[in-house]
Amino acid sequence: MTRASSRDFWIFWAGETVSNLGSSFTLFALPLLIYQLTGSAVNLALSMAVTTLPSLLFGLLIGAWVDRLDRKRLMLLTNLGSALVIGSIPGLAAVGLEAHQSFFVAWLYGVSFVSAALKIAFDAGEFAALPSLVDKEKLVTANSRLQASYAAAQTLGPLLAGAALFVLPLPTLFLVDAASFLVSAGALSVIRTRFNAETRQEPQHLLQDIREGLSYVWRQPVLRAISTLALVLNVVITTTTAQLVLLATVAYHTNGQQLSLFYVAGSLGIVLFAPLAGPLRRRWSFSQVALGALLLMGGLLLALGLTPWYELAVLLWGLSQGAEMVFNLQTRSLRQEIVPNAFLGRVMSVAQVLAYTSIPLGAVGGGLVIEWVGAAQIARVFAAIGLLIILGALLFSRTALGHAERYHQEAGARPDPRASRWLPALQALLAGMWATVPLALPIIPYIALYGVTAPAAGLSPLETLVFSLLVFSGAILPAAQALQAGAPPLVVVGMIAVLNLRQMLYGAKLAPRLVRLRLRWRLLVCYCFTDESFGVTMRRAEEHGWDWRCWLFLIGSGLMMWIAAQGATVLGLVVGAQLPTSLALDFMPTLAYLCFMVLSIKGVASVLAALAAGGAAKGFMGLPLGLGTPAAILIGITVGVIIQRVRRPYALAWSKEGKVWQSGS
Amino acid sequence: MAIWVMIGLAALASNGERSLFGLLPASWQLPQRVRDALDFLPVSAFAALAFPGLLPTAAPLPSLSASKLLAAFVAAYVAWLSRGWGIKGLPFVLLVGMGVYWLDVWVS
Numbered sequence: 001m002t003r004a005s006s007r008d009f010w011i012f013w014a015g016e017t018v019s020n021l022g023s024s025f026t027l028f029a030l031p032l033l034i035y036q037l038t039g040s041a042v043n044l045a046l047s048m049a050v051t052t053l054p055s056l057l058f059g060l061l062i063g064a065w066v067d068r069l070d071r072k073r074l075m076l077l078t079n080l081g082s083a084l085v086i087g088s089i090p091g092l093a094a095v096g097l098e099a100h101q102s103f104f105v106a107w108l109y110g111v112s113f114v115s116a117a118l119k120i121a122f123d124a125g126e127f128a129a130l131p132s133l134v135d136k137e138k139l140v141t142a143n144s145r146l147q148a149s150y151a152a153a154q155t156l157g158p159l160l161a162g163a164a165l166f167v168l169p170l171p172t173l174f175l176v177d178a179a180s181f182l183v184s185a186g187a188l189s190v191i192r193t194r195f196n197a198e199t200r201q202e203p204q205h206l207l208q209d210i211r212e213g214l215s216y217v218w219r220q221p222v223l224r225a226i227s228t229l230a231l232v233l234n235v236v237i238t239t240t241t242a243q244l245v246l247l248a249t250v251a252y253h254t255n256g257q258q259l260s261l262f263y264v265a266g267s268l269g270i271v272l273f274a275p276l277a278g279p280l281r282r283r284w285s286f287s288q289v290a291l292g293a294l295l296l297m298g299g300l301l302l303a304l305g306l307t308p309w310y311e312l313a314v315l316l317w318g319l320s321q322g323a324e325m326v327f328n329l330q331t332r333s334l335r336q337e338i339v340p341n342a343f344l345g346r347v348m349s350v351a352q353v354l355a356y357t358s359i360p361l362g363a364v365g366g367g368l369v370i371e372w373v374g375a376a377q378i379a380r381v382f383a384a385i386g387l388l389i390i391l392g393a394l395l396f397s398r399t400a401l402g403h404a405e406r407y408h409q410e411a412g413a414r415p416d417p418r419a420s421r422w423l424p425a426l427q428a429l430l431a432g433m434w435a436t437v438p439l440a441l442p443i444i445p446y447i448a449l450y451g452v453t454a455p456a457a458g459l460s461p462l463e464t465l466v467f468s469l470l471v472f473s474g475a476i477l478p479a480a481q482a483l484q485a486g487a488p489p490l491v492v493v494g495m496i497a498v499l500n501l502r503q504m505l506y507g508a509k510l511a512p513r514l515v516r517l518r519l520r521w522r523l524l525v526c527y528c529f530t531d532e533s534f535g536v537t538m539r540r541a542e543e544h545g546w547d548w549r550c551w552l553f554l555i556g557s558g559l560m561m562w563i564a565a566q567g568a569t570v571l572g573l574v575v576g577a578q579l580p581t582s583l584a585l586d587f588m589p590t591l592a593y594l595c596f597m598v599l600s601i602k603g604v605a606s607v608l609a610a611l612a613a614g615g616a617a618k619g620f621m622g623l624p625l626g627l628g629t630p631a632a633i634l635i636g637i638t639v640g641v642i643i644q645r646v647r648r649p650y651a652l653a654w655s656k657e658g659k660v661w662q663s664g665s
Numbered sequence: 666m667a668i669w670v671m672i673g674l675a676a677l678a679s680n681g682e683r684s685l686f687g688l689l690p691a692s693w694q695l696p697q698r699v700r701d702a703l704d705f706l707p708v709s710a711f712a713a714l715a716f717p718g719l720l721p722t723a724a725p726l727p728s729l730s731a732s733k734l735l736a737a738f739v740a741a742y743v744a745w746l747s748r749g750w751g752i753k754g755l756p757f758v759l760l761v762g763m764g765v766y767w768l769d770v771w772v773s
Contacts, residue, residue: 435753435755437756438755438756438759439755458668459668463668463669463672466672467672467675470672470673470675470676470679470680471672471675471676471679472679473679475679479675489667489668489670489671489674490671490674492671492675493671493674493675493678496675496678496679497675497678497679497682500678500679500682500683501682502710502713503679503682503683504682504683504685504686505703505706505710506683506706506710507682507683507684507685507686507687508685508686508695508699508703508706509703509706509707510686511686511687511689511694511695512694512695512700514686514687515686515687515689515690515693515694517687519688522684522687522688523684523687525687526680526683526684526687527680527683527684529683531710531711531714534707534710535707535711536755538707539755587718587733587736587762587763587766588759588762588763589714589718590714590715590718590719590733590737591715591736591737591740591758591759591762591763592755592759593711593712593714593715593718594711594715594719594737594740594741594744594762595740595741595744595755595758595759595762596707596711597707597708597711597712597715597741598741598744598745598748599744599748600707600708600711601708605705606705606708609705609708609709609712610708610709610711610712611712612709613708613709613710613712613713613716614712614713614715614716615716616713617712617713617714617716617717618716618717621717628713628717629713629714632709632712632713633706633709633710633713634709635709636705636708636709636710636712636713637702637703637705637706637709638702640702640704640705640708640709641701641702641705
């Protein structure tokens with residue numbers, strides 16, 4: 001950032017902060033005034049609805065205008081226009097027109113409509129202006145500063161406005177907003193930097209501009225992926241904000257004060273997370289931070305939907321809002337980084353139109369779903385939304401969003417020095433998670449049964465969770481069943497030790513490579529050993545050869561299993577024994593193991609090893625403490641080694657005769 | 666208190682076993698014979714995990730076992746045919762296996 005543009009950014013930021021604080025006064029006062037005048041919920045809803053109309057009607061048009069006009073002048077004029085429009089409310093009230101209720105209410109609707117239209121133009125201009133005010137590598141930090149001040153204003157504004165009502169009449173509050181627009185206009189007028197790049201070609205029809213903008217968004221792979229993801233996310237996420245009150249009331253039986261803590265936590269999450277977006281982006285690539293934030297958000301919402309504790313729910317909600325803000329900041333900044341200056345206004349307007357289309361759809365759709373499943377199921381709806389977000393993040397990691405740095409560099413931004421190392425790492429991690437999804441889903445009913453059995457065996461919910469967390473193995477279910485049947489705790493420990501013996505063998509198998517890792521990585525990798533993770537990782541290693549990505553693939557796979565296992569434990573604790581069993585999903589892991597077994601077969605020796613191990617496992621099923629499985633594995637290995645040794649001399653003799661021979665394994 | 670001790674010991678046992686070979690010094694290596702033998706670990710481990718689920722010792726519903734066996738055969742065959750797809754073929758194999766199982770249960 002040059003000295004001049006740094007100065008200009010801070011002037012811009014200051015003007016925006018004041019303007020946002022003023023706007024939050026209007027956001028507080030306008031619905032209140034309409035309600036005071038009409039006492040009607042329908043009028044309140046109408047006042048909100050008219051603010052979304054301009055975007056749908058003129059959003060694309062305004063975006064095109066922003067790209068062809070002098071943006072700074074346009075923003076300055078929209079500020080002056082907003083000051084005039086908002087200022088008209090106290091003006092009309094002062095001359096006594098407030099008494100003409102119908103006229104005054106219609107005027108208020110008009111003010112909402114016009115100021116929303118002006119705001120679209122200003123927002124598109126702001127989006128397009130920022131790349132002129134800061135260097136590309138500082139866009140995330142600049143955006144996060146603007147968003148943090150916006151979130152702080154949204155929290156503080158209504159409080160200040162409420163306090164001001166003690167000394168001022170309601171219409172006067174709008175003067176604060178009008179004055180704040182004048183401050184913002186003043187700030188813009190002293191900024192020296194131009195907001196437009198000098199690249200404008202000969203003028204063309206406005207509709208041609210709009211078509212060009214839409215076509216650009218659609219043809220640019222990253223923009224297309226971001227727009228599609230934003231559309232999907234808006235539809236899904238809107239329900240969480242729209243139905244937060246229902247969740248708090250139904251799931252946690254909150255009173256008004258407790259409910260307000262959810263909103264405070266949400267704002268705090270945004271204010272605290274927004275400043276992290278810049279440092280995170282400096283350390284990791286766009287794909288890692290954006291998709292990581294999305295995964296985190298999904299996980300937090302999933303946990304929110306499953307947790308029975310109010311305090312934890314408030315914390316999870318706050319964190320999820322912060323994670324969402326980090327995601328939004330990354331995508332916003334990336335658009336500013338990769339889109340040519342001449343298209344910025346139109347790209348922003350497309351995003352706004354998509355948002356204003358999908359948010360009402362999501363709100364209504366979510367409401368209908370909740371009505372269909374019943375309000376009592378609201379927590380499960382939140383959990384399902386969390387799961388959808390996780391799946392969405394995994395799915396979109398396979399699109400251009402998963403390797404956005406390529407386009408970032410094509411656009412001339414500073415190459416991310418860490419991207420070359422971290423991007424493949426993230427891709428391997430996500431690939432591991434993705435590969436394990438079909439294996440993780442079937443364990444949910446199995447582990448959920450543990451969540452039901454453990455409390456019945458005398459464990460508190462906390463003990464149940466900690467047990468699952470620390471042991472992280474399918475052995476917890478037989479252990480809980482043994483406890484329920486009255487087995488002494490030491491026997492249960494022995495049972496877990498025996499059942500997990502095969503995981504020691506997995507460690508032994510990978511030991512020659514494992515010992516080359518740093519200790520903390522070794523411990524993390526070992527914690528991630530599950531049958532499923534080991535299976536998919538070995539398969540990947542056979543396909544692509546063993547390299548460092550295999551470790552991250554294994555960790556990703558383990559992470560997916562971990563999410564499923566811990567989520568299922570909470571699910572079992574909360575839902576109890578109501579889980580459906582008719583689909584026999586518990587059969588799916590068996591099929592997966594069978595599939596891994598088939599794919600591990602490389603010759604006669606391994607076929608016989610599999611048959612011996614399988615037969616022995618069947619025969620040893622009655623052995624105590626689950627000793628049958630490790631014993632069967634050892635038998636299988638022994639048979640495989642013996643067959644291989646017996647066959648080797650024949651193989652050598654055969655090859656001496658000049659024949660081609662495929663060895664046992 | 667006894668429960669917390671049990672949880673602690675179970676965590677120690679479980680993670681200790683997992684990490685045992687990861688905690689060994691870098692210079693230490695398993696004997697070559699053992700490493701060769703462990704080539705048979707994946708196939709043996711997955712066979713030992715899969716077979717008991719296919720052949721329950723005391724099957725109260727023989728048709729259910731038959732359905733699972735049939736589904737397992739088909740899934741194994743599909744897994745073998747689609748081995749060129751690698752790990753990406755797994756969801757397909759699971760889908761086919763579960764589909765055959767559900768179909769057979771539904772028909773019978």
